[in-house]
Amino acid sequence: MTSIDVRDGVPPVDRARREYAELAARGLRLDLTRGKPAPDQLDLSAGLLELPGPVYRAADGTDCRNYGGPRGLPELREIFSGPLQVPADRLLAAGNSSLELMHDVVVQALLAGVPGSPRRWAEEERVAFLCPVPGYDRHFAICERYGIEMIPVPMTGAGPDMDAAERLAGADPAVKGIWCVPKYSNPSGETYGDDVVRRLAEMRTAAPDFRIFWDNAYAVHHLTGEPAGLADLLAACAAGADPDRALVFGSTSKVTLAGAGVGFIGGSPANVDWWLDRVSRRTIGPDKVNQLRHALFLRDEAGLHDHMRRQRELLRPKFDAVERILAAELGGTGLASWTTPRGGYFLALEVPEGCAREVVRRAGEAGIVLTPAGATHPYGKDPADRTIRIAPTFPSLPDLEAAIAGLAVCVRLVGAERAATG
Structure with missing residues (x-):
């Protein structure tokens, strides 16, 4: 299973156990569980707290302090229209996160169906979603909260396995949707290829109301000066099987202040009208003061990209450190492989089959807390037990380096113990 050799007459398992004992004795308290912005990233948006100042009127004269404006401020929608690939008149600015929007779309579909639904989803005998794996927990x-069956679809390096997706969606009318993080996917970091986007838009589905939940969370979160390209899904759907197939989501949560962001939802005219009708019963309008604050702070799309360049300058050294340490500590051992994303907030570490849970357990006992093994798969169960999500963004660089080096010790220990027991 491994390529570890005996050195200095010390069996690999004994050497690994000694390294682990030294690691545990350090009394570390390090946390890599969630992809949160670090304090220095949040500091880049400190100017938001001084805005909008004494002026509360939007560009069109709207008094942002008052009710109304269910579509959100036009100037903020214009800034994010290009990055999210949604025409501004079909992009809505809403609450503080895209997650709440995705959650609420699922709930509203269960309660009322979506455009094209023959009945409410709650009236179906089964409702299922395709879930690319590894994916977003x-x-x-x-x-899982709403009893929707999850059907795993493997990721390929350029998006989900479309042969599998087409087969499953085409044969089963209970398959109502697919989750997608199309750019710098969580956690593998891959970006969907043009052919994948085209096939998602054109594939035959047994459900007439099939929806692609296009969670473009990392649309502007590049780690290099050469951003990955992503085909326009809404345009592909308009030219393909169903113009209403896609719902696009995004937010400023990892752009400005994570706890005081703006979420976006966009789609076809029919989907937008459906959403506005549904939310009109629960809100009289979004937080336009916060939206104005963001529009004044970012200024325009160029300002958004400049802000994200500064974010990249803080994040790139952390991702480089993870790559450097993993290569030095685990490269050539046969014990691990990992992704090298060009953007986003995560990378995926693959260890030998059957080892991920034990690696995470040993790391936790040594004071390095990781996302639970299995979180990258439906129901928290990775059948191969080999994928570990790494979130490098929040710790300081020294803490991150210590955590990744310690993680490598745990991988070597588990690998050596497995090899020793055959």
């Missing part, structure tokens, strides 16, 4: 949590 909070997507899976929404499905």
Whole structure:
């Protein structure tokens, strides 16, 4: 299973156990569980707290202090229209996160169906979603909360396995949707290829109301000066099988202040009208003061990209450190492989089959807390037990370096113990 050799007459398992004992004795308290912005990233948006100042009127004269404006401020929608690939008149600015929007769309579909639904989803005998894996645990949590069956679809390096997706969606009318993080996917970091986007838009589905939940969370979160390209899904759907197939989501949560962001939802005219009708019963309008604050702070799309360049300058050294340490500590051992994302907030570490939970357990006992093994799969169960999500963004660089080096010790220990027991 491994390529570890005996050195200095010390069996690999004994050497690994000694390294682990030294690690545990350090009394570390390090946390890599969630992809949160670090304090220095949040500091880049400190100017938001001084805005909008004494002026509360939007560009069109709207008094942002008052009710109304269910579509959100036009000037903020214009800034994010290009990055999210949604025409501004079909992009809505809403509450503080895209997760609440995705959750509420699922709930409203259950309660009322979506455009094209023959009945409410709650009246269906079964409702199922395709779930690319490894994937985002909070997507899976929404499905699990509401009894939606999750069907795993493998990721390929350029998006989900479309042969599998087409087969499953085409054969089963209970399959109502698919979760997608199309750019710098969580946690693998891959970006969907043009052919994948086209096939998602054009594939035959047994459900007439099939929806693509296009969670473009990392649309502007590049780690290099050469951003990955992503085909326009809404345009592909308009030219394909169903113009209403896609719902696009995004937010400023990892752009400005994570706890005081703005969420976006966009889609076809029919989907937008449906959403506005549904939310009109629960809100008289979004927080336009916060939206004005963001529009004044970012100024325009160029200002958004400049702000994200400064974010990249803080994040790139952390991702580089993870790559450097993993290569130095685990490269050539046969014990691990990992992704090297060009953007986003995560990377995926693959360890030998059957080892991920034990690696995470050993790391936790040594004071390095990781996302639970299995979180990257529906129901928290990775059948191969080999994927570990790494979130490098929040710790300081020295803490991150210590955590990744310690994680490598745990991988070597578990690998050596497995090899020793055959």
